[in-house]
Amino acid sequence: MSVYIASLNSGSNGNCYYIGNEREAILVDAGISCRETEKRMLRLGLSMRMVKAIFVSHEHSDHISGIPVLSKKYMLPVYITPITLQMGRLALDENLVTSFSAFQTISIGDLQITAFPKIHDAGNPHSFVITCGDIKIGVFTDIGAACEQVVHHFSQCHAAFLEANYDEDMLENGNYPIHLKRRIRGGQGHLSNKQALELFITHRPPFMSHLLLSHLSKNNNDPQIAQELFDGCANGIKIIVASRYEETAVYQIGDVDKKENQEKIKYYQTTLF
Numbered sequence: 001m002s003v004y005i006a007s008l009n010s011g012s013n014g015n016c017y018y019i020g021n022e023r024e025a026i027l028v029d030a031g032i033s034c035r036e037t038e039k040r041m042l043r044l045g046l047s048m049r050m051v052k053a054i055f056v057s058h059e060h061s062d063h064i065s066g067i068p069v070l071s072k073k074y075m076l077p078v079y080i081t082p083i084t085l086q087m088g089r090l091a092l093d094e095n096l097v098t099s100f101s102a103f104q105t106i107s108i109g110d111l112q113i114t115a116f117p118k119i120h121d122a123g124n125p126h127s128f129v130i131t132c133g134d135i136k137i138g139v140f141t142d143i144g145a146a147c148e149q150v151v152h153h154f155s156q157c158h159a160a161f162l163e164a165n166y167d168e169d170m171l172e173n174g175n176y177p178i179h180l181k182r183r184i185r186g187g188q189g190h191l192s193n194k195q196a197l198e199l200f201i202t203h204r205p206p207f208m209s210h211l212l213l214s215h216l217s218k219n220n221n222d223p224q225i226a227q228e229l230f231d232g233c234a235n236g237i238k239i240i241v242a243s244r245y246e247e248t249a250v251y252q253i254g255d256v257d258k259k260e261n262q263e264k265i266k267y268y269q270t271t272l273f
Helices: 034-044 067-074 082-088 148-154 168-173 178-185 193-203 223-231 255-272
Strands: 003-009 016-020 025-028 051-055 105-108 111-117 126-132 135-140 159-163 210-214 238-241 251-253
Touching (some): 003 034, 003 159, 003 210, 016 135, 025 111, 025 126, 051 067, 148 193, 159 193, 210 223, 210 251
Parallel strands (some): 135 159
Antiparallel strands (some): 003 016, 003 251, 016 025, 105 111, 111 126, 126 135
């Protein structure tokens, strides 16, 4: 079985990530409008009828602003922690709200979604790993540091959305006030290109096929800088910079790469063990 992934938007102006198989899908966050979500999915050939739920990472507006309309229109259940629901002040049909806890696995058809706590300046923030058969997809954005949980889950993923928010020199030399610079790079804010690259190089598994660099800052990063930085260390993994202005393509993870992934694993085992 294959898994299909796409970023519908990624950045401080809105975040929304699609993960699905041939029968069902979920959205992780919905920080763009319902209309824009529909338009972008239509351009990708994706159907809203496939989407069975929205999972919410935290309460910041760029992750939740589209949820009330989207949930109401399509009667989509929203998986959200009580603290995030309270702090986000979301007006949702209580019948469509389902709480989740860290490390609890939730089944949506053949998709298994597991949340774990992340480091970010929000009330009760979580990252997600979505499993379908033997394929794992990670959504690791809005993280101040690559903690042990991020490392553990990233090292098991066939594909991942990974934050690469800022270039350290651009942030340092930019015009953001010092308090905001400290917030971004202070361990509770966001991952830099350098931090994301270190995680990628050190902990990527041999079977990883795709990495979507996500949540790039408009003012403190440059898509070309991030692309070139990761391309130089990709080792055959496809690197995609997720845009803050448009959707990415849909990427197929799984069967199409099975033979290649098996060869990678065999080489890895032979080389290291």
